[in-house]
Amino acid sequence: MKPPGVTIFLLIAIVGSIGSEVILLTYDVDDYYATESIIPHFNISHMFYKDHTSSFLVLESLALFPNTTADDLCDELTNASIIISIVREPNSIQTMVELAALSTIPTIQIHFSPWQKEGFKVNMNVTLPTDLPNYVSLIHPSLVFQSSILDILPSMDIEGDLVVLRDDIYNRGFNSWRFYLNNIQGVNTTYKNLALTPDKIRTQISLLLSAENRRSIVFIATTENVERWIFEATNYIQDGQLQMFAFTKDVTPFRCDGCSSVNMFWIRPYSTNTVQDIRDYSEFILKNEINTELKYSIKPWEELDASFYYDIMNVTARYIKSLNVTYGKNGYMAFNCLFEVQNTSLPLIPFLLNRTENEYGSYIEQAPSLYYEDVPVRVYRIWRRSDLPDERYSKMMANWTTSTGLRLYYERMTDSPPDIKIYRIVTIIQPPFVERLPNGTYVGYCMDMMSLIADQLNISYTIFEVEDGSFGTIDENGNWNGLMGSLVSGSADFALAPLSVTSERENDVDFTVPYYDLVGTTILIKKNDPPYSMFRFLDVLEWPVWLCIGAAYLFTSFLLWIFERFSPYSYSNNKERYVEDVEKREFTLKECLWFCMTSLTPQGGGEAPKNISGRLVAATWWLFGFIIIASYTANLAAFLTVSRLEQTVKSLDDLSKQYKIEYAPTKGSASETYFRRMAEIEERFYQVWKEMSLNESMTPRDRARLAVWDYPVSDRYTNMWRYMQECRLPLTLDEAIHRVLTTPDGFAYIGDATEIKYATLTNCGLQQIGTEFSRKPFAMALHPAHPLKNNISNAILYLMNNRKLETLRDRWWNENPNKVKCRSSDDNGEGITIDNIGGVFIVIAAGILLALITCLFEKYYYRRKIHLMSRRKKITPAASPVSSLEMDQMDYHSSLPPPFSSIDGSTLTKRRNSHIVEEGKREEMERRYDNPAFTQ
Known part of the structure; x- marks a missing residue:
């Protein structure tokens, strides 16, 4: 289409x-x-x-x-x-x-x-x-x-005259490169077309060797044509008869697996790797x-x-x-x-x-x-010998820009790579494997491991960070960018990072033995933590409902008190009828409030009203309370647990079936390569199936076997990869985490389990979901056939056998200073946490505090009452026939004594005796009042 x-x-x-x-x-x-x-x-x-x-x-x-x-x-x-x-x-x-x-x-x-x-x-x-x-x-x-020719070639100790072998890498109408070669001081230059077939290449080599001063060659050609020419000239290179320089704008690095002997300088432009326009x-x-x-x-x-x-x-x-x-x-x-x-x-x-x-x-x-x-130019030294098949070098010797000029990495440009014992190591920032401190120092699991390896092998190294911060992907031309690009081109000798071993990477670099267990790909999403609140139990019902329940409570209590007051069958109005009852409860307004409150608790409200109207009100309140309590209890349990059940995406399969939550891996990661390749495989299977189904040479019987209703090959990864591209792949891990935390509809990051585990270790707002898939080990990568490969592998095995790597893992994972302690959100359910139910204890504390205040008020009220009684006792005459306590309890006008003249002798005697009795009662009551244990 x-x-x-x-x-x-x-x-x-x-x-x-x-x-x-x-x-x-x-x-x-x-x-x-x-x-x-x-x-x-x-x-x-x-x-x-x-x-x-x-x-x-x-x-x-x-x-x-x-x-x-x-x-x-x-x-x-x-x-x-x-x-x-x-x-x-x-x-x-x-x-x-x-x-x-x-x-x-x-x-x-x-x-x-x-x-x-x-x-x-x-x-x-x-x-x-x-x-x-x-x-x-x-x-x-x-x-x-x-223009860099004028600075680079004069530093190469050119022997004799130059022979420039060119192909059509530059259009015939754009030959300005001749100007720069012609302006090299003290060198005569001859221009020839580069031979491309084996027979013509061998003939061209013979002609060059037959001339005394024509053994310094400059290739202005593509990488493929230079490799073809070098392959035929291997024997002459071994003898050291040719001095060669490749000055090419082809960004494809020199590989040529069949070229057993090479000794040449490779000069090419190098991308800044800070942008990915191409x-x-x-x-x-x-x-x-x-x-x-x-x-x-x-x-x-x-x-x-x-x-x-x-x-x-x-x-x-x-x-x-x-x-x-x-x-x-x-x-x-x-x-x-x-x-x-x-x-x-x-x-x-x-x-x-x-x-x-x-x-x-x-x-x-x-x-x-x-x-x-300001185009960056890099100079590499490619060195191989047929008698040393296990030693191959592609080493960066210098770089050049118009602003800095030619900068050497070692003492001389012409130093032989086997003699250089300082190795360049490329890395990428990914805690806890590699971290960069504010002072520029690199620390982490990989840095500690490399320090142990260097001590064991007695080697020196320098570390630099890859410019674009990615592990690298391969394009349609077979060229890598990122960390892999630095390694394949020769800008670095080793790659020290959490780099997974894949078959695609093994085609262009060599890996040591793994230094870390199998690590898969998993998913990182934002943790769906409910908002914690000490008074979470109050959120079960909305505030209007709470207000309505309070209003119903007050109304019912007041209604009970009204019925108690006016019903002729209530206890208050008919005490003689209930004189034989054991429980005698008078429903004052205070008792009504207490009754309605305790009726909502498992303790119960106690004795019900005596009158039928009051009992109907109480029964209605009980029914109302039962429904409210049952509804509240059920909703409280659901309210505290439903938030843990709201996670709709729990695996990669769940992600592939929805389109609300965006998801993608980082650009240049192994996860991106995984999904890209899976989509390509599905597309290839589809083409095979389509060709089989539309093959006209098939018999009707064979075609009928293919005419199934369902498409036999899934297009799951094809759809996922298309959706990932629409969502835009994040460039870095930090950008991916930022999108996970801030995307309104949600964003799921798909990446290595180690980087996701560390993200959840240092951020309580993130969580890992799903099981690991596409598991691969981590290993150090080296330029193909690097002489230190076996030595580094042996050093890693030694560190593993002596549990040194296990110690490093414990240090950078379990004892990491950036580790944070998060609230447990285990979906298996370990009960309601104190964060959600702690408000109940605050209610208890508030009740105890209120009771304490009430107790203090009662104590104050009691002492004030005793004080008033003492004052009245002093005012009342000692021979008074009426105690001060009785005077407080009787109506003054109804208890006035009769006139003295109306009292006869017998009456006076009775009164005197009564006075003695009352005086004894008064003393007894005062003793009781003076006793702190006495309660009125």
Whole structure:
């Protein structure tokens, strides 16, 4: 099926530039280098960026004839928003300068003439403008790379004259590299085409050896062709008769397993690895099948150039998008020379410089409006001998940039790799295996292990961190990036990191014996912890419900008191009837409140009212209380446990069946490779099944056997990989954890179990789910056939047998200082935690505190009452026939004594005797009051 992106692009290209902004690409009419090697890159990169503006971008090409003037071009322009000029003729360059001044259209001019950092001039007939604000000149990055010849080759102790063997790695129309070779002081240079067939290669070698001064060879060729030539020259290299240098912009490292003898310098550009433009670009090409529909692909020797054109299209797309955002569609008009329009442009240079790093270096200003990329160049020494098949070296000897010049890693460029005993180790930050302290020191499990190995083998090493922070993936050309890329290219001797052993990696590097157990892939998600609250039991019911229950309690209590007060059958109004009853409870308002409260507890409310109306109210309250208590108890249990059952995703299978939660591995990890390869395998199986099913040569019986209702091969991983790409793969582990914690609908990170385990060890907001799959061991990786492989493997085995690695594991896992203590959230259920039910104990404490306050109040009230009684006792006469206590309990008006004259003798005698009796009672009561144990 044809991808929609290609179809839409072709249709719109036919329609033209109606209602769109135009990017004008100008070139010389007879420049086949532009038409063959430049314009195709711009066309495809334009497809990549066409959706980056508010309106559609159209790329138009315009050929300039030798006699074309700026006025002629004005007649050709139609709503051009920006111009990209790849003209190379001096007259054409000068014409574009005049056009930029006349039309004020932002212009990017690319220069292809030989470049030097000091005193660069395009041509004697061309003067670059310095006063045009939106005219920018850019040096082609291949020129910057080629200029490194002048610094690197003179330091190589070249013997005799140079013979340059070239293929078509550079287009025949772009031969500026000859300028730099011709300017090497004191060396004569001869140029020849590189032989490519075995017979011609052997003949070419014989001719070179027959000449006395023609044994220093410089290859300007692709890696594949150099490997083919070296394979045939193995015997002569062993004898030391050839001095060879490969100066290639091909980013494919030298491998050549069949080349048993090699001794050469390999000079090539090296990506900064801080951005992944080419990888993203290549994925876009494959995803939209541009490689098959338009026959376009990025060759390894075209990456430097393609990255440059891609970045220019990036600048133009962002520039036009910013114009639309700033001025709006009605306020911004594309430029035109035919009539005057208001200049609504923005400064162009900030869009060029806002990226601090590009694929192959950042831009540096050489002169006003003149910029070049600071392309990194690395020099490797490749050394092999047929009599030492187990010793192969690809060692980085130096690097070069325009800003730093040539920097050696060892004393001399020509030092033999076997004699260099300082080894470069590449690593990647992944705690607890590797951590970087603020002072730049590396610590961790792997660092401690390497220190023990170095002590045992008596070797020295330096450690550097991989630039892009990824383990590395392999592209369609077979090239690695990340940590694996540093190792395969020769930038590092060892890779010391939690690097899993995979068959794909074993094709290009060697592994030692594993230093860590089998580690699988698992899933990291955000922990669904419920909010802990000491008063969680109050959240079971909403506050309006609690208020209604309180209102019902008060209303029922008040109603019981009313019925007790007015019912003729209540105890209060009919005490004579219930005189024989054992329990006699008078339902005052206080008793009613107490009764309704205790009725809700297992203790019960006690004796019920005597009257039937009161009992009906009590029964209704009991029924209400039973329903409320039962509902509360059931909901409390569910409320405290349901949060642990809300986790809907518990395995990889659950992830694959839903589309709400996003999930993805980190870019460049082994997990990404796993899912990518599984999807490719499913696709391949599908193609095989389809070919079998549609095979017309099959008999009807055989075809009927394949005509099953269900598709026999699952497309599970195909769908998962497609969804991962839509979700966008995080670039680093930190970014993945940030997305896990902050994504509103949820994000699940799929990665190595060790990094996920450490994340949960140091962050209580994360949890690991699912079982491990695709389990692989961790091991150190070395450049293929490195002489220290066996020695390091033996050292690791020694550390394992002596339990040294077990001690390191315990130190960096169980005793790690970054380890945090989290609340237990075991789904198996160990009961309700104190965090959720602790409020009940606070209620008890509050009740005890309230009782204590009440007790103190009672004590105070009692002592005050005794004090008042004592005062009254002093005021009352001693011979008073009535005690002070009785006076407090009797009505004063109803207890006045009769007049003395009305009392006869017998009555007086009785009163006197009564006074004696009362005096005894009073003394007895006072003794009781004075006793602290006495309770009224």
